[in-house]
Amino acid sequence: MSIKENLFEIKNTFKNPECLLVAVSKTKSIEAIKEAYETGIRDFGENKVQELVEKHEHLPSDIRWHMIGHLQRNKVKYIAPFVYLIHGVDSYKLLKEIDKQASKVDRIIHCLLQIHIAQEESKFGFDENELNEMFNSMEIQSLKNIKIIGLMGMATFTEDTQKIRSEFRGLKNLFETLKAKNLPSNFDLKEISMGMSGDYLLAQEEGSTMVRIGSAIFGSR
DSSP states (O other): OOHHHHHHHHHHHOSOTTSEEEEEOTTOOHHHHHHHHHTTOOEEEESOHHHHHHHHHHSOTTOEEEEOSOOOGGGHHHHTTTOSEEEEEOOHHHHHHHHHHHHHTTOOEEEEEEEOOSSOTTOOOBOHHHHHHHHHSGGGGGOOSEEEEEEEEOOOSSSOHHHHHHHHHHHHHHHHHHHTSOOOTTEEEEEEEOOOTTTHHHHHHTTOSEEEEOHHHHOOO
């Protein structure tokens, strides 16, 4: 099927029509991204800074670019002028660097905190204790050029749907717990980014507001 047909089919299966579809375009050609763009998609996700910068330069200016991969602190400066949302903020040091680079280009960059919800060691992210430590430190309130708008999580890579559902539910519960707290002014929690090509329907059932779908749109790499 074509990219257009794939997108039509995916949208028809959505449990929540309000859920934002981020088309994961990593390793995909400019032409493939244009094809998705022509169907009305404006949110695209990349996981490598160099590829993100190159595509931003060659594609329409109204595309909202999402950095969805692990972001190294020394690469933040390259995407700070234009990135729409950084999904994988997995440390306070990275948050500080984003704030520093955003202030240089006079922007407020929206971020999601990546939470370690999977059982696998390979996944990055905060755990609940690290989050509470960060909230309780006064220093985070000094970051004026970032806005934390939600949480992101990646479920364990498994066929066990109950396990995946449980991990998504845990992230939603954490989101609700945090929302009920008296958070610093640079927090405005409204997004939960969870769910990919294989589990986005489960994620939507458990409260996802944003899904990251690549292979189901563009075909496997």
